[in-house]
Structure formats: structure tokens, C-alpha cells
Amino acid sequence: MSKEHSQNTENQEVEVQDENQLIALRREKLGEMREAGIAFPNDFNREFYAADLQKKYEEFEKPWFNDNEIRVSVAGRIMLKRVMGKASFITISDTSGRIQVYAQIKLLGEEVYESFKTWDSGDIVGIEGVLFRTQTGELTVKADKAQLLTKSLRPLPEKFHGLSDQEQRYRQRYLDLIMSDETRDTFKMRSKIVSYIRRFFEDREFMEVETPMLQVIPGGATARPFETHHNALDIDMYLRIAPELYLKRLVVGGFDKVFEINRNFRNEGLSTRHNPEFTMIEFYQAYATFHDLMDITEDLLRGLAIDVLGTTEVSYQGEVFDFAKTFDRISVTDSILKYNSDLNADNIASLDAAKAVAKNLGIHVEEYWGLGKIQMEIFDETVEKKLLNPTFITEYPAEVSPLARRNDDNDFITDRFELFIGGREIGNGFSELNDAEDQAERFQKQVAEKDAGDDEAMHYDADYIRALEYGMPPTAGEGIGIDRLVMLLTDSPSIRDVILFPHMRPE
RNA sequence: GGGGCGUUAGCUCAGUCGGUAGAGCAGUUGACUUUUAAUCAAUUGGUCGAGCGUUCGAAUCGCUCACGCCCCA
Numbered sequence: 001m002s003k004e005h006s007q008n009t010e011n012q013e014v015e016v017q018d019e020n021q022l023i024a025l026r027r028e029k030l031g032e033m034r035e036a037g038i039a040f041p042n043d044f045n046r047e048f049y050a051a052d053l054q055k056k057y058e059e060f061e062k063p064w065f066n067d068n069e070i071r072v073s074v075a076g077r078i079m080l081k082r083v084m085g086k087a088s089f090i091t092i093s094d095t096s097g098r099i100q101v102y103a104q105i106k107l108l109g110e111e112v113y114e115s116f117k118t119w120d121s122g123d124i125v126g127i128e129g130v131l132f133r134t135q136t137g138e139l140t141v142k143a144d145k146a147q148l149l150t151k152s153l154r155p156l157p158e159k160f161h162g163l164s165d166q167e168q169r170y171r172q173r174y175l176d177l178i179m180s181d182e183t184r185d186t187f188k189m190r191s192k193i194v195s196y197i198r199r200f201f202e203d204r205e206f207m208e209v210e211t212p213m214l215q216v217i218p219g220g221a222t223a224r225p226f227e228t229h230h231n232a233l234d235i236d237m238y239l240r241i242a243p244e245l246y247l248k249r250l251v252v253g254g255f256d257k258v259f260e261i262n263r264n265f266r267n268e269g270l271s272t273r274h275n276p277e278f279t280m281i282e283f284y285q286a287y288a289t290f291h292d293l294m295d296i297t298e299d300l301l302r303g304l305a306i307d308v309l310g311t312t313e314v315s316y317q318g319e320v321f322d323f324a325k326t327f328d329r330i331s332v333t334d335s336i337l338k339y340n341s342d343l344n345a346d347n348i349a350s351l352d353a354a355k356a357v358a359k360n361l362g363i364h365v366e367e368y369w370g371l372g373k374i375q376m377e378i379f380d381e382t383v384e385k386k387l388l389n390p391t392f393i394t395e396y397p398a399e400v401s402p403l404a405r406r407n408d409d410n411d412f413i414t415d416r417f418e419l420f421i422g423g424r425e426i427g428n429g430f431s432e433l434n435d436a437e438d439q440a441e442r443f444q445k446q447v448a449e450k451d452a453g454d455d456e457a458m459h460y461d462a463d464y465i466r467a468l469e470y471g472m473p474p475t476a477g478e479g480i481g482i483d484r485l486v487m488l489l490t491d492s493p494s495i496r497d498v499i500l501f502p503h504m505r506p507e
Numbered sequence: 508g509g510g511g512c513g514u515u516a517g518c519u520c521a522g523u524c525g526g527u528a529g530a531g532c533a534g535u536u537g538a539c540u541u542u543u544a545a546u547c548a549a550u551u552g553g554u555c556g557a558g559c560g561u562u563c564g565a566a567u568c569g570c571u572c573a574c575g576c577c578c579c580a
Contacts, residue, residue, distance in 0.1 A: 020516085020517065020552075021517090021534075021535090021551070021552055022517055022533075022534055022552085023517080025534070025535080026534095080542095080543080080544075080545090082542050082543075082545050082546090083539090083542095083545095084538095084539050084540065084541085084542065084545075084546085085538070085539040085540065086539080086540045087539090087540035087541075087542085088540090088542085089541075089542045089543075089545080091543080100542085100543080102540095102541070102542085104540060105540080106540080120533090120534085121533075132541095134541045134542075134543090135541050135542090136541080136542080136543070138541090138542090138543075140541085140542095154517075155517045155518075155533060155534075156517085156518080156533080157517080157518040157519080157532095157533090158517090158518040158519050158520095158531085158532050158533070158544095159518090159532065159533075159544060160519080160531090160532070160544045161518075161519045161520085161531095161532080161544095162518085162519085163518075163519090164518090164519070165514095165518085165519090165575085166575070166576060167514090167574075167575045167576080168518095168575095170575090171575095179518095272576095272577085362580095364580095494576095504574090504575085505573090505574070505575090507574075
């Protein structure tokens with residue numbers, strides 16, 4: 001059957017099916033509002049947030065409010081409703097929190113009060129009145145004016161259990177946010193984290209920049225890109241997999257300290273740790289080394305944990321990671337030997353020996369892989385998951401680090417590290433390769449690997465080589481995955497819990 | 508790609524051995540002027556994810572598919 005055809009009829013059916021008794025009744029109520037006047041008023045003046053009032057009057061007891069008339073106006077969504085004949089309580093929720101409203105027929109008048117009783121949970125209302133404390137001590141607004149500002153046509157999820165269907169929480173995040181304090185807190189925390197990071201780099205005189213997301217040559221990482229097409233230019237383009245090569249062009253241009261916080265796109269599978277678009281910070285500092293970056297990273301994460309959590313002890317899924325301790329620094333090969341007591345240095349020092357180890361571990365080894373790549377596969381398989389406390393892994397093979405500066409004493413490895421916390425890669429940094437001729441050779445090697453069948457290998461970027469040929473100062477740069485960091489700091493098991501609208505298969 | 512689990516009222520969930528659908532919340536009606544998931548009484552609401560099959564009979568058993576969650580690659 002033809003897809004367009006079925007889609008058309010399906011959409012119509014869905015709309016009819018989606019209607020039910022509850023929605024129909026609310027539509028009727030809205031219809032009555034339309035007849036009575038302006039159904040969507042926009043003249044309510046909200047002066048206070050619920051949480052601000054709760055905090056400001058925290059100390060004052062019930063009698064105090066009898067002597068002091070505090071007039072307020074608040075607005076928000078009706079979350080709970082308790083009608084008791086001629087008086088009612090509702091709990092409204094605004095962006096800051098919740099506050100209770102007391103409505104009496106005596107104060108509102110019969111007409112408004114009768115209409116108030118027909119308002120539903122989910123409706124958005126504006127309330128004016130005077131603060132008091134109830135017998136049980138809850139701060140409450142005694143309403144003398146009440147206005148329905150927006151009629152909600154759809155019933156909210158169950159008031160006690162909330163929305164627990166994961167799929168619906170991701171697909172209809174707005175509903176998840178209405179119902180779940182926890183979800184709101186996670187995203188408030190995410191905002192604080194990003195804000196702290198931005199401030200951290202601004203304070204150190206880094207300049208925030210924006211570089212292309214649409215790229216003709218997708219560079220800066222080894223990953224499969226999303227492809228698109230520019231009609232006017234009639235060229236294929238790619239969504240960026242990393243901003244790296246552009247940021248380093250800026251260092252060539254003389255911006256010594258730059259950073260960018262933005263989205264990268266990688267055309268790969270979805271999992272609890274992978275979303276096709278994710279947020280990274282990349283930062284570059286001229287005249288710095290990868291050692292400096294490790295120090296900066298420790299400062300950043302420690303300060304961040306204190307700022308957003310108030311402690312350096314980060315609890316994640318039942319484990320506790322202490323950001324106060326100096327982060328371990330250990331090389332790729334040392335870490336392999338540390339976590340594989342049956343191996344000795346010779347087992348991973350030559351191509352043939354390493355291949356044998358890899359095959360033993362059940363790793364599928366491609367013909368074109370060199371020793372460095374195989375070491376990394378062994379690392380991924382046997383070490384990564386075990387790096388729970390913050391750990392810098394150093395001395396990455398040049399073979400898997402096409403943009404990193406070669407080590408002065410050992411040209412098999414680079415001046416590079418990755419940071420692992422909770423068994424996950426959080427950051428990746430290195431002293432930058434600023435030798436244009438070496439970079440050109442490494443690109444060529446990548447192209448050869450692409451030809452050999454590695455569709456994640458890099459393209460040759462001639463303009464980037466040209467930029468390096470003008471001279472890039474000695475520089476170090478790093479990328480940190482924001483989503484994974486937010487997962488850690490909010491104790492979220494899935495990346496979908498820290499991305500407002502995670503990618504899902506269309507309904 | 509492979510495996511496990513799930514999909515029942517707007518929401519949260521039951522559903523026995525295969526005998527034709529249940530609760531709580533929400534809604535509606537009534538009572539109730541300081542409640543706290545308000546309470547009390549009555550009551551509406553279902554293409555049991557979709558399709559095919561087995562059967563006299565399927566939410567239930569089998570197969571296929573869709574979507575989701577988790578684990579593995």
C-alpha cells in the first residue's frame with residue numbers, strides 16, 4: 001500500500017479516536033467561555049512566584065497573617081482540586097513550585113465561585129488575594145479574584161502516580177514536565193551546569209565562538225555523519241560531528257583561547273548513552289599542553305560539583321565518585337595490564353601478539369587495523385567499564401589520534417588523554433598536532449582507511465592543512481560531553497533523561 | 508543485528524485453568540465553608556497495540572508486525 005495514502009487516512013482516524021468523553025466535555029466548557037467573552041485573556045498581572053512566597057513568609061506563623069494583610073497575585077496550573085461545597089482549595093503550580101489557593105463563595109461571589117467549581121485540573125488560572133495560614137499551617141492565598149486564563153482540553157495523568165510510561169514521558173516531555181518535579185529539577189540542573197561551565201571559561205578569558213554546523217567536509221572526529229544537500233549550491237553537506245578543525249583555525253587566526261558549547265551530530269545507533277545529537281564543549285588554549293588541560297579539567301569538575309551539588313561526592317546509580325581526590329593518570333597500556341592480570345607487556349607490544357589477545361577476547365579484528373587500534377579495542381573491552389573514579393587515560397596511540405601531537409620520546413603515541421568517570425568516557429583532550437606536514441600524512445592515512453572500508457575514517461581537509469601551514473602556535477584542546485556529565489551529576493541512568501526531546505522512532 | 512520484558516479506560520494498574528472487562532485516580536451528579544492524594548454516596552467511560560491463526564469460544568494460546576524499556580554485539 002502507498003505510504004502517503006495510508007498516512008492521510010490514518011491521521012484523520014487518529015484525531016477522531018483521540019477524542020473522548022473527557023476532552024469533549026472540556027471542549028464544551030471552552031465553547032461556553034468563547035460565548036461569554038474572551039476565552040483566552042492576556043491581561044492578568046502575575047506578581048509573585050509560588051516558591052518566592054513560600055520562602056519569604058516561611059517564618060511567619062498563623063496569627064501574624066491576621067495582623068498583616070499581604071496582597072498577592074499568583075498564576076499557574078491547577079494540579080489538585082478539593083471542593084467542599086461553599087469553599088474550595090486548589091493547588092496551583094508555576095515555574096517555581098506550588099502554592100495553595102482557598103476559594104470561598106463569600107469572597108468571590110456566587111457567579112465566579114460557581115464557574116470556579118467547573119474548572120478542571122490542568123487549567124491555568126490567575127488568582128488575587130491575601131495570604132494566610134490554614135489550620136495545618138500551609139501558606140495559602142485567600143482568593144478574592146479568580147480568573148481562568150487558559151482552558152486545558154486534555155486531562156492530566158493521575159495526580160498521585162503521575163506519568164510513569166517512559167515512552168510518553170520522552171515523546172510528550174511537556175506532560176512529563178507538568179507532572180514530575182524530578183524531571184523539572186534535572187533540566188534546571190542541566191541549565192545550571194552549562195551556565196557554570198560557560199562562566200568557568202569566561203572567567204579564564206576564553207572567548208565563546210560559533211563555528212559551522214553545516215560542513216562540506218565533516219571533520220574533527222571519527223564518526224559517521226548525517227548527510228544533507230544544499231540546493232542553491234548544489235553540493236552535499238554534512239551535519240558536523242565535531243567543531244574541532246574550525247576552532248583550531250581560529251587559534252591559527254590568533255584567538256588564543258576559544259570555546260564552543262553546542263550540538264554535534266553522529267549518525268549512529270541510539271542507546272542509554274547515545275543520542276544522535278548531543279552537546280559538547282570544546283575548548284582550545286594556545287601555549288598550553290595536555291597536562292595543563294588535565295589540571296583545568298579537574299578544577300572544572302570539582303568546582304562544578306560543588307556549585308551544583310554542594311559536595312565533591314557524586315552519587316551515581318548507587319556508586320559514589322569523589323571529585324575531591326586527585327584524578328588518577330595512567331597510560332593506555334598500563335591500564336590494560338592493570339585490569340588484565342593474565343597479560344604481560346609483550347602481549348600488547350607487537351601486532352601479532354595483540355591480535356592474538358584481541359581474538360581471544362572475541363574482538364573482530366579488521367585486516368587494516370594496526371597495533372594502536374587493536375590496543376584500543378582491548379582497552380574498550382576490558383578496561384573502560386572499570387574506570388569508576390575519575391581517571392585520565394594517557395598515551396593514546398597515534399594511529400587512533402589523527403589530530404593529536406606526537407609524543408617527543410615515543411612517536412607511536414600522542415600527547416593525548418581521555419577522562420573516564422563511572423566507566424564512561426567524559427572527555428578527550430590533547431596537545432594539538434600543529435605540524436602541517438605530519439597532519440597531511442595522517443589525513444592521507446585516514447583516507448586510505450576509508451578506502452579500506454572504514455566509513456568512520458576522516459576526510460582529507462585541504463583548507464585545514466593550509467591553515468596549519470600558516471602556523472598554529474603550540475596549543476592544547478579538549479572536548480567534554482555535556483550530556484554524560486549531566487547524567488552523572490543528576491544521577492540519571494539514561495541520556496534520554498537529560499535531553500529534553502530525545503530522538504525516538506516516529507509514532 | 509541478537510535476547511528478555513512490556514503494550515488492557517484519560518492516567519496508574521489488576522485480570523485465576525481460554526468462557527466475552529475490573530479497581531483506584533480523573534470525569535459526571537449530589538452532600539459538605541480550613542482541605543492536604545480531602546471525604547461520603549451514586550454513576551459514565553473499553554476496537555484489551557495491529558494483523559493472521561488455533562478453538563464452539565481468545566485480553567489470555569501460537570505466529571507475524573509495530574512501538575517502547577533493559578541487556579548484549
